[in-house]
Amino acid sequence: MFESLTYQTISYQDRKKFNFDEFDRFLAFLEESFPIVYSQQEFETVNDYALVYKWTGTDSNLKPIGLTSHYDVVPVLERTESDWEHGPFSGTVSDGVIWGRGTLDDKIGVMGILEAVQHLVQQGFEPKRDMYFMFGFDEEIGGAEGAKAIVDLLEQRNITFEYVLDVGGAIVEEMVPGVSQPVGVVGVSEKGSATAELSIEGSGGHSSQPNDQTNIGRIASAISKLEETQFKEDLQGPGEDLFEFVAPEMSFGMKYVFANKTVFEPIIEEILLDQPASAALIRTTIAPTIFQAGEQYNALPEKASAIINLRVMPGDSLRDIKQFIVNTIDDPDIQVTITGSEATKVSASDSNAFQNVQQAARNVHHDSIIAPYLMFAGSDAKHYERISEDTYRFLPALITSEDLQRMHGTNEQISVENYVNAIKFFIELIQESNH
Template identity: 35%
Template sequence: MWANLPRILTLVVRGFVLTLAVLTAVVVIRTVTFPSYQTSPPECKTTDPDFIPADEERLARFTSAIQFQTVSYERGVGTPQELAKFVRFIQKSFPTVHSSPMVRRDVVGNYSLLYRVEGSDASLQPYMLASHLDVVPITEEANWEAPPFSGQLKDGYIYGRGTIDAKHSLMGSLEALEFLLSRRHQPKRTLYLAFGHDEETGGHFGAKVIGDVLTQRGEKIAFILDEGSPVGDGLAPGVSKLLALVSVAEKGFLQLRLEVNEEGGHASMPRSESAIGILSKAISKLEDNPHPNMFGTGPEARMMEYVATEMTLPYRILASNLWLFSPLVAWVYSRKPQTNAFARTTTALTRFNAGVKDNVISPEAVAVIDHRIHPMSSVEEVMEFDRKVINDPRVKLNVINNRPPSPTSPYGKDSPTYMMLQETIQQIYPDALVTPTFMVANTDTRHYLNLSSAIYRFNPYVMTPSDLPRFHGVNERISVQNYERVMNFYYHLIVNMDKPLELKRHGHEDEL
C-alpha cells in the first residue's frame, strides 16, 4: 500500500487539476456567452411631438398637490379635511379627464379615487395604475431646507412630503391621461387608476375597498403597477449604469409578542432567574441565530443575472456563474443590512418592556419582534424556527399581526407584461438596465392580489444612495427632470398598452 502512495497522490492531484481546469473553462465560457436581458426600444426625446414637458402649468399643479397635508398617522387616524380638499383639487385640475364620457370616477371609502377609462376593444383585459393620496408625518421640521408642505421649487428640485411617496405617480399618471385625452385618443384597452387614501397605515379603508369594488364587479386585471423600487444610481456594486429595479414580489411580515411571567418580589431577595433575564436570553438567541440565508431561491438572484453582461469583470464572473458562486454571494449579501434584507427573513427587536420600580423584581417582561419574511418562506416556517431557537417553554409567543409574502409575478422574456414594462422604462431611461427584484416593504398591492397574477412595483425616478434617507425622512424632494420623466413614463405605458401584449413597442412614427 505504501509503495502505491506516490501514484495515488499523483492521481489525486491530476484529478484536482483536471476538475479545476474544467470548472475554470465553464466559468470563462459562461461569463463570455452569458445572455443579455436588456432591450433597445425607441427613445423618448424632448423633440417628439408627444413629449410632455414639465412646463409652468404642470409644475404648478404638482407643487399645489404637495401643499395638501394629507397625513396618515395610524390606522383609521388621518386628516379627512385635507383629503377632501385634495380630492376636490384633483377634480378641478384635470378638466379633460373629469369631463370625458370615456371616464367613470368613483369615490370609494369616503376619500379614495377609482377611475375607469373605457377602452375601445372590450375583448382586451383591463390593467391598473395605482398610487395613494396620503403621506407620512413630518419629522425634524426644523432641519428641512424648505417647508415640508410648501412644494417649494429650489435649485431644480421640488421639496415637500409626498414628492417621492407618492404624489409624483398620482399626479404624473393623471397628467399623462389628461394629455392623452386632450389629443382625442381613446385607449384600446380599458385602464383603471386607483388612488387609496391610507396606504401609509395599511390601506384598510382605501385600497382594500377599491379591491372589494373591483372584485364585486368581477374584474380580472391584466397587470397592476403600483409604487415600488426606483431607478438606482450607484445603488449596486459593479454596475456603472442606472439600474431600474422592478419589484415582482413583496416580503411578508410577522410581528410577535414574546412574554415571560415569573415570580416577582423585592430586589433584596432575587431568585436565580428573572422574567427579564429569561426573555433577554431568548432575544439574544434570536439575534445570534438569524434565519437561513435564502439567496438564490427567489428573484434576488435574477437581479444579478439580468445585469451580468454590464457588470465590471469580477462581478460579471460572479453573476454569470451563480450556480457555482451563489454561496459566496450569499455570504457577501449577509454582511450589510441593506443586502441582508434580500437574502433572508430578517429579525428586528422593536420593543422591550419590563420593570416598574428600581428595587422591585418585575414579574413580567414583554418584547416585540418584527420579522420580514423572504418571498420563498412562510409565516409558519418563521414561527417554527423561532420556537426551536428559543427552546424555552417559559417564553410565550403570540402573533400580533402577520401577512404571508406575496406571490411572485411573472418576469423575463416569457412574460409579455414584464417585457412591455421593461421596454417602457428603457424608452424613458435608454441607458438604464432593467432587472427584477422584490420589495422589503409593503404597498397597497396586498389588497389587489386576487385581481391579477401580474403585479409590479416600480417608481420611475432616479434615486442615489444620498437620496435614500429622504424617503419618509427629512428633505423629501424630486427633481423637475425626474417629475418630467414620471409623466412621460405613464404616457408611454398607456400608449404601449394599445398594442397586443406581444413585446411590441411604441414608436413615435405612430401618430395618435
Template identity: 40%
Template sequence: MIFKGCKYRRYEAWYKFNLLKLILPMLKHTFKIVGLSVLVLLIVIVTRTLLHTPEAANLPETVDYSLDEDLLLAHLSESIQFQTISHENSQGVNAQDFANFQYWVSQTYSQLHQTLELKTFNDTMLYKWVGTDTTLKPILITGHYDVVPIIPGTESLWKQPPFSGTIHDGFVWGRGALDDKSGVIGILEAVNYLMARGHQPKRSIYLSFGHDEEIGGVKGAALVADYLEDTGVQLAWSLDEGSFLLDGFLPGVDKLVATINVAEKGMTTLQIVGKGVGGHSSMPPSQTAVGVLAEAITKLEENPIPGGLDGLTLAMFDTTSREMPFSYKMLFANRWLFSGLIEAVLAEDPAMNATLRTTTAPTMLSASVKTNVLPIEAIATVNFRVHPRDTLESIFEHVSEVVENDNVEVRPMVWDGFGLGKSASQVSSWESKGYISIEKSIKSIYGDVIVAPGLMLAASDSRHYGRVSDNAYRFNPFPLTRDQLTGFHGTNERIGADDFIRGVKVYIRLLEVGSSQ
C-alpha cells in the same frame, strides 16, 4: 560494534535514497495533476466570467413628449401642500385635507375628472377609462396620496418646510415628493396629456389613488379590490409604487438600474416573552425576566431565518451582475463555486440581506411598571418581513425552535385587518406582456438602462390588488440616489425636477403601449 553501526547507517542512507527516488516522481506527477487542475479551474472561471455578459441590447425606439414642465412641477408642488397625513390613530386624521385634495384633482384635471367614470371608496378614488375593446382584460395604474407624519422634533432639520412643496436647487421638496404624490401626479399628468390629444385606449384602464396605503389600505385599496372582484373584473396586470431607477447603488455600475418589483414581502409580528418570579428589586434573582428575554433575543439575532440566492433574487442578481466589474462578475458567473461567499457578503449589507431572507427586527420592549418592581414578564415585539419562500407558520416554528423553553414563550400578535400577519405576495411573471410593456416604456425614455425583476422589501396597496391581477408590478419611473433614500418616511424628502418630468413621460408611454396590446 563500530562496523555494525557503519553498516546500519549505510543501509539507512541507501534506503532513504531509494525511497526519495520513488517518491520524487510521484510528487512531480501529483504537482502536475494539481497544477493542471488549478489551470483548468482558472480557465473555467475566467471563461464563464467572460461569457457572463449582458444580453444583446434590444432598445426600443426613443420617444419624447413636449410638456409644459413648469406647469407639471407647479402641480406636484401644489399637491404636496395638502397635508393628507395617515395617522395610526384614525382620530388624528384631518378629513378636510383629504377632501380638499380630491377637489383640487377635480379642478386641476377637469377633463379627466369629467370624462372618466369615478367611484370613491371612503377617500380612495377609482377612475375608469373605458377602452374600445371591452373584451380585453383591463389594466390598473395606481398610487397613493396619503403620507406619513413628520417625525416630531425634526421640523427644523428640513432644508425646506416639509409641506411647502418648494421648488429649489433642482428639486421639489416635501412630504410625498417620493412617496407617493409624484406617482399620483405623474399618472394624472400622463392621462391628461393623452386625453388632450384625443388618445383612446384599446384596453380599459383603471386609475386608483389610495388614501390609506400608509396604514394598510384596508379602507381604500382593499375595498377597490373587493369591488373589482364582485363585478367580475380580472386585471391583465397592475402597476403600483415600488422601486425606482437606482443611481449608484451597484458597485462599478454607472447605468441606471430599474428593478421592477414582481413581488413584495409579507409581514408578521411575534412577541417573545421572558418569564421571571417578580418581587422587589432589592432582592433580585440571579436572572430576571429581562435577562431571560435578552438571551432569547440574542439567540434569535444569531440564528436568522435561512435565506439564499435563488428564485427571484437570483434572477435579479443574474441580470445586474452582468454589468458589474470583472471581480464581481466573476463571483456571480461562478455561483457553483462562490455561492457561499456571495451570500455571506450580501448578508453584511442590510438592504441586500433583506432580498435573501425573511428579516428579523426586534422593535419594541416592555417589562416592569415601576423602577423597583421585578417584572414577571419581559416582552419583546419582533417584526418579520416575510420572503416569498417562507410562510407565517414556518416563521413561527423557526422562532419557537430557536428561543422557546420553560422560561421563554412565543406569542403571535393579531393585526387589525391582517389576522396573524400577511403572507408574501405571489411572484408575478417577468416574461409577461405587462412586464415587457413596462420595460419598453422605461427604455423608450431613458435609453440604455438595466431592467431586472426585483423584490419589494416594504408593502404597497398591491397586497390587495394582487388578488384581482394576473400579474402585479411595483415600480416608480423616477431616478433615485442613495442621498435621497433618507427622505422616505424621514427628513428632507425630495425629487429631482428633471427626474419627475422624465417619469411623467414614462407614464405617458406606458399608457400608450400598455393599453394598445
C-alpha cells in the same frame, strides 16, 4: 405637483385622527387641476376618498390594465418640523428640487399618472384596452378602506386585469453589487410583514436580591440568540432573477461569479449578506423594535416582553417562522406569538406586461438596466392580486440611498427632473401597453 404637497392628507393608525377636510380639499384640487380627465373619463369614489378613473378602450376583448398609487402620507414626527430645510407641507421648489411630505411616497405617482393621462387625451390618443387609474387614501396603514375596497368593488363587477402597476422599486445607483449602471428594480413580489411577541412572567422582587437570570435578561438573551443565528439565506426567486438580469453588465469578476452561480452560491450569499439592503433580498429579516419591562428602578419586573418585526421571504410560512424562533431561543418559559402576513405571490418577469414596464422605463432612462426584484416594504399592490394576473411595483424615479432615508423621514424631496421623467414614464407605459 407643488400644490398637492400642501394638503395634509395624513394617515394615522388611529383613524379618528384623520382630518378629512384636508382630503376633501385635495380632491377638489385634483378636479380643478385635471378638468379634461374628469370630463372625458368615468370617475367614482369608493368609501368617499378612494378614487377610480376608467378610460374606455376601443377593443373590449382585451384585458384592462390598472395603474395605482396613493395620496395619503405618513405624519411628520413631533418636534422634527424645524429640522426640515423647507416646511414638510410647503411644496417649496428650490434649486430644481421639490420639497415636502409625499414627494417620494407617493403623490408623485398620483400626480404623474394624471398628468400623463391628461397629456395623452389632449394629444388625441385612444387606448385599445380599458385603462383604470386607482388611488388609495390609507395605504400607509394597510389600505383596508382604500385599495382593498376598490378591489372588492371591481371583483363584484367581474373585472380582472392583465397587470396592475403600483409604486415600489425605483431606479437606483451603486446599490446593486458589481453593477455601475443605474438599475431600475421592479418589484415582482413583496415580503410579508409579521410581528412576533416574546413575553415572560415570573416573580419580581427587590433589585438587591436578583436571580441569576431576570425576566429582562432572559428576553434580552432570546433576542441576542435570534440576531446571532438569523434565518437561513437563500438566493432564489426574485432575488436570483435580479442578478440574472444585471449579470451581463457586471464587472468581469462579478460576472464570472454569477455566471457560475451553482459553484459560487455560498460566496455570492456572503457578498450579499455584507449589506443590509442586499441581505434582505435573500432571507427573512429580524428587527427588534419594542422592549417593555419594569416601572421602578429598584424593583425587578414581573413581566417583560419584546416585539420583533419580521419581513417574510416568499416561501416562508408564519408557522415555520414561529417554530424557528421557539427552537432558537430555547427557553420554554418565554411565550411566542406571531401575527401578520406572508409574502405575496411572485409575478412573471418574462411576460408582455413586464416587458411593457421595462420598455417604458428604458424609453425614459436610456442607460438603465431594468430588472425584477423583491420589495421589502408593503404596498397596495397586494390587494390587487385577487383580480390581476400580475402585479408590479415601480416608482419611475432615479433615487439615492439618501433619498431612501428621507422617505417617511425628514427633508423628503424629489428633483423636478425626476418628476418630469415620472410623467414621461407613465405616458410611455400607457402607449406601450396599447400597441
